[in-house]
Amino acid sequence: MSSQNIYILGIESSCDDTAASVIHNGRILSNVIANQKIHEEFGGVVPELASRAHQQNIVPVVTQAIKKANITKDQLNAIAFTRGPGLMGSLLVGTSFAKSLAYGLDIPLIDVNHMQGHILAHFIEEDGFNKPPFPFLAMTISGGHTQIVKVNDYFDMDVIGETIDDAVGEAFDKSGKILGLGYPAGPEIDKRAQLGNPKAFSFTKPKVDGLNFSFSGLKTGILYFIQKETKANPNFIAENINDICASIQYTIIGILIDKLKLAVKQTGIKHIAIGGGVSANSGIRKALKDGEQKFGWTTYVPKFEFTTDNAAMIAIVGYLKYLDNDFAEQNVAASARLKI
Ligand code: KG4
Ligand code: ZN
DSSP, X not given: XXXXXXXXXXXXXXXXXXXXXXXXXXXXXXXXXXXXXXXXXXXXXXXXXXXXXXXXXXXXXXXXXXXXXXXXXXXXXXXXXXXXXXXHHHHHHHHHHHHHHHHHHXXXXXXXXXXXXXXXGGGSOOTTOXXXXXXXXXXXXXXXXXXXXXXXXXXXXXXXXXXXSSOHHHHHHHHHXXXXXXXXXXXXXXXXXXXXXXXXXXXXXXXXXXXXXXXXHHHHHHHHHHHHHHHHOTTHHXXXXXXXXXXXXXXHHHHHHHHXXXXXXXXXXXXXXXXXXXXXXXXXXXXXXXXXXXXXOEEEOOOGGGTSSOSHHHHHHHHHHHHTTOOBOTTOOOOTTOOO
16 A cells, blocks of 8 residues: 555534545645534524535535545545534434445545544644644634543543533633624634723633533623623623623633643643634633743644634544554444544
8 A cells, every 4th residue: 555645535514514625645635614604593503404504515515625636536545524423413414425425436434533533633734833742632622522632642542621511612602692792602702802801800710620621600600790780781791892702701711721731730741732613712822822931831723724623634534544444334323422
C-alpha cells in the first residue's frame, strides 16, 4: 500500500449540518457544509426536521465535495462517516448513504466517532497550525458537548470530565433566549461581551466535584436575575445588554478555565487543544493565551472551519484509520450514544 496517494471522503450528519469533505494524505481538498437554517425559528435543533434536511442535502453536498476536490469518485480509497454520538435520525442518513456509496464503489467503509473527530481535527495538515504532541488534554466545547479528554495517542483517549446536564454552547444559547437574542446566541453574546463590563453583574458558578461540568443551574440563575431586574425596570435588558452578555460570558469562561486548571494539576499535562463551536469565542481564546503566560500552557486552536461540526474532521479520522487498516463491516449500525 502506498500511503502517498490516499483519498478519503468524510461524511458528517450527526446534528444539524450536512457535511462532506475530501482529504488527500492528511490535507483537506474540499470541505462542504449545508447549514440547516430551518431550526432558527424554533430556537434549537428539531431532530425530525434535521433528518429530513439531511435526506435532501446529502447527495448535493457529497457531489460538491468530490467536485471541489477536483477528483472523480473512482479515485476514492475509502468512505468515512460519523457513526455517533448524535441524533439517531440524522446519523442514519449519513450512515446509510456512506454504506451504499462504499458498497457501490467496492471500497472500504470507515466508522468515525464524532468526538474523536473534534479532537483529531488538530492533525489535519494545515500551514501555520501546530499539532499537539501526545499526551495532551482536549477540551471539546459546543452546543452538543462539553468534555475534557486525556489524549494518549490517536485512538487511546480517556474522558476525564464532562457535563452532567447542558453543554456549554447551550448555556450561551439558553442565556441568549432569556435575553431575547436569536439562535444560536453564542456569537451575538460574544460580540456584545466585547463592548461590556464582565464584572457588572455576578452569577454563581456551579459546584461540581472533580472535572465534570454543570450549566443548567447557571441558566436558572440568569433567568431569575433577569426576571427580578425587569420587574423593577422593564428596560433593564435593553439598557444593560452588553454588560449582561459580558458578565455571562465571563462566568462561563471562568467555569471552563477552572476545570482546565484542575485537569492540568491532576494529569501534569500542559498541552491543551480545544475544539467545537464555542472555541470561536473571543473570551476563551484570550483566557487560553493568558494561560500560556500565567501557567506555562501551550494551547492549540484549530482553523475555525475545523472547530464547528464539519466533515474534514471525519475525513482526517478516516485517513488515520485507513493507515491502520481499521475498517468497518457493512452491517455497522449508527449509535446515538457512542462513547470515545
Ligand atoms: O460545534 P457547533 O457548530 O455545533 C454543535 O453544537 O455541535 O457549535 C455550535 C455552538 C452553539 O451553541 C453556538 O452558540 C456556539 O457553538 N458558538 C459560540 C460562538 N460561536 C458559536 N459560543 C460562544 N461564542 C462564540 N463566538
Ligand atoms: Zn460536534
